[in-house]
Amino acid sequence: MSKGIFNLKTFGLAAAILIALAFLPPVLPRFYVYILAVIFVTALLAMSLNMVVGHGGLFQFHHGAFYGVGAYTAGLMMTKTSLPGWMGLVAGPFAAALVGLLIGIFCIRLTRLYFGMLQISLGSLIWAIAFRWYSFTGGDDGIHGIPLPSLISSPIGAYYFCLILLAICLFVLYFIFKSPFGATLQAIRDNPERCEAIGINVRRHQLIAIVIATFFAGIAGVLFVVVEGSVFPDLLFWVFSLEVFIMCLLGGWFTFAGPIFGAAIMVSLRTFVGAYTEYWTLILGIMLIFLIFFLPEGVWGYLLEKMGNQKQNLHKETK
Amino acid sequence: MLRVEGLHKSFDDFKAVSDVHLTVEAGQMVAVIGPNGAGKTTLFNLITGQLKPDMGRIIFNDEEIDRLPPYEICRRGIARSFQIANIFPRLTVFRNVQVSVLSQQRKSTRLFRPARKMAVEETRSILEKVGLSDKADTLAGSLAHGDQRTLEIAIALGNNPQLLVLDEPTAGMSAEETGTTMTLIRRLADEQGLTILFCEHDMEVVFKAAQSIMVMHQGVTILQAGPEVVHNSRQVQECYLGGA
Numbered sequence: 001m002s003k004g005i006f007n008l009k010t011f012g013l014a015a016a017i018l019i020a021l022a023f024l025p026p027v028l029p030r031f032y033v034y035i036l037a038v039i040f041v042t043a044l045l046a047m048s049l050n051m052v053v054g055h056g057g058l059f060q061f062h063h064g065a066f067y068g069v070g071a072y073t074a075g076l077m078m079t080k081t082s083l084p085g086w087m088g089l090v091a092g093p094f095a096a097a098l099v100g101l102l103i104g105i106f107c108i109r110l111t112r113l114y115f116g117m118l119q120i121s122l123g124s125l126i127w128a129i130a131f132r133w134y135s136f137t138g139g140d141d142g143i144h145g146i147p148l149p150s151l152i153s154s155p156i157g158a159y160y161f162c163l164i165l166l167a168i169c170l171f172v173l174y175f176i177f178k179s180p181f182g183a184t185l186q187a188i189r190d191n192p193e194r195c196e197a198i199g200i201n202v203r204r205h206q207l208i209a210i211v212i213a214t215f216f217a218g219i220a221g222v223l224f225v226v227v228e229g230s231v232f233p234d235l236l237f238w239v240f241s242l243e244v245f246i247m248c249l250l251g252g253w254f255t256f257a258g259p260i261f262g263a264a265i266m267v268s269l270r271t272f273v274g275a276y277t278e279y280w281t282l283i284l285g286i287m288l289i290f291l292i293f294f295l296p297e298g299v300w301g302y303l304l305e306k307m308g309n310q311k312q313n314l315h316k317e318t319k
Numbered sequence: 320m321l322r323v324e325g326l327h328k329s330f331d332d333f334k335a336v337s338d339v340h341l342t343v344e345a346g347q348m349v350a351v352i353g354p355n356g357a358g359k360t361t362l363f364n365l366i367t368g369q370l371k372p373d374m375g376r377i378i379f380n381d382e383e384i385d386r387l388p389p390y391e392i393c394r395r396g397i398a399r400s401f402q403i404a405n406i407f408p409r410l411t412v413f414r415n416v417q418v419s420v421l422s423q424q425r426k427s428t429r430l431f432r433p434a435r436k437m438a439v440e441e442t443r444s445i446l447e448k449v450g451l452s453d454k455a456d457t458l459a460g461s462l463a464h465g466d467q468r469t470l471e472i473a474i475a476l477g478n479n480p481q482l483l484v485l486d487e488p489t490a491g492m493s494a495e496e497t498g499t500t501m502t503l504i505r506r507l508a509d510e511q512g513l514t515i516l517f518c519e520h521d522m523e524v525v526f527k528a529a530q531s532i533m534v535m536h537q538g539v540t541i542l543q544a545g546p547e548v549v550h551n552s553r554q555v556q557e558c559y560l561g562g563a
Contacts, residue, residue, distance in 0.1 A: 175430075175431060175433070176430055178433050178434060178435070179429055179430050179431060179432060179433060179434055180421045180426050180427055180428070180429040180432070180434045180437060181427065181428050181429060181430045182434070183410075183414060183417065183418055183421070183434045184418055184421065184422070184427040184428075186407070186409070186410060186414075187407045187410060187414075187415075187418040189409075190406075190407035190408055190409050190410060191405060191406065191407050191408075193369070193405065194401070194405045194406065194407065194474070195390075195418075195422075196368075196369075196388070196389040196390050196393075197367060197369070197389050197390075197393060197398070197399055197401075197405075198390075198393060198398065198418070198419040198422050198423075198474060198475075198477065198478055199390045199393035199394045199419075199422040199423060199478055200390055200418075200422050200427055201388075201390050202390070205427065205428065208428065254409060
């Protein structure tokens with residue numbers, strides 16, 4: 001408890017990885033640069049979800065909706081208006097947070113699974129709009145060839161843009177994780193009833209968490225546009241939200257950095273196993289079974305435990 | 320300080336609490352006793368807002384609090400512990416108490432300052448007071464049962480309350496742990512001038528500690544009086560012997 005907010009070892013490790021990633025593009029084939037950028041985007045999305053799921057204990061089942069809103073806002077502003085492209089990138093996260101707030105106000109009245117069910121329904125409404133409104137959103141075709149600002153329109157430019165934003169976002173998320181707000185959020189996850197009894201307005205706290213998380217999901221959505229140059233309704237489909245949820249479980253949802261690993265595993269599986277067979281989810285299913293039996297704390301959670309690091313507040317079984 | 324008047328609460332057709340009266344004066348240690356199912360826990364849940372009464376009034380420091388949500392009641396100065404250890408199992412012991420202190424200082428929603436620098440002194444001194452200092456970095460979920468119950472009280476103290484409501488603070492404890500806990504509670508009352516309302520099964524404990532005892536039976540207040548009066552009351556003996 002008395003140690004600094006940034007454990008020197010973790011901080012050094014994170015810095016080393018970031019620097020290594022910064023030097024990769026010139027030596028790596030283009031395809032791998034692209035895959036890494038996709039992992040950055042997905043990792044940020046999973047991190048934002050984990051803030052409410054792993055640290056907040058909310059059943060945020062349709063996080064993809066907010067990711068999609070961020071992406072579509074950016075995509076639509078860059079194709080349908082003559083405003084500078086940067087404005088679309090800035091507007092995306094705010095639009096996502098606004099939708100997060102509106103949906104959150106309704107969902108927060110329900111608890112646990114009911115919260116998740118209502119969120120899936122409301123989020124699916126947004127999906128339906130994106131999927132059906134051909135004249136505006138392009139329907140199931142989506143929007144392609146979105147003109148990006150020249151600085152980030154090349155794959156290398158997109159890579160660095162995503163890396164820098166991911167680094168900044170991780171820093172901010174870590175700060176929130178360690179703040180009184182983050183501590184209280186984790187207490188709410190552990191025991192909402194007790195939190196009410198020590199003077200915490202649980203619903204308001206959860207709503208703030210949702211708005212923050214959806215804001216970061218919006219950033220991830222914007223980065224998706226930067227990497228792919230297109231948007232399509234699949235981003236908002238609830239099945240994709242489930243995938244992101246699994247990333248959190250896979251990596252370790254009670255840890256801070258776990259979802260990054262979960263995202264890397266999922267994206268790699270989809271890309272590399274998916275190249276051989278369309279049944280790559282079969283492999284994922286088998287991995288999940290092993291996870292439940294052998295690594296209930298997730299991959300990163302397991303590693304942390306092995307390293308004897310208790311700082312991440314790992315849950316220990318008490319028998 | 321606290322006045323409960325004609326309180327009623329039913330669950331479907333079952334009257335858990337019907338016509339309960341209770342007075343707690345500042346600085347007093349008041350016990351609620353009664354056989355199993357007398358409605359003691361329901362009464363406490365009504366006072367601290369976990370449940371809403373069907374009828375009756377709860378007045379704390381001249382303010383009616385029976386319609387307020389639990390967190391508002393807590394902010395007015397009533398903190399509580401629960402019958403079953405109700406802690407934050409995945410957080411450290413220190414964090415458990417710190418979260419409560421941060422809430423009391425209205426800092427729970429601060430986003431951009433590290434929590435480790437905040438409310439540290441207050442949290443340390445509470446842990447010291449209850450004797451959990453050496454376990455500060457342990458995960459609360461891995462504490463022994465007795466320690467979890469003590470932590471429960473420490474969390475309540477984090478709110479710096481005027482009135483501390485303890486729902487069977489020694490439930491499931493060994494005789495030795497019961498002794499330590501009651502000594503702790505009495506010390507808190509003496510040293511900090513805390514007003515304490517508690518319920519308890521162990522009659523010996525109750526008659527030794529409480530200055531005023533309220534007896535409940537089947538959801539109804541039988542009487543509230545000093546220990547001697549209660550001890551000698553025929554009415555009370557009857558209800559405990561099943562004669563009522």
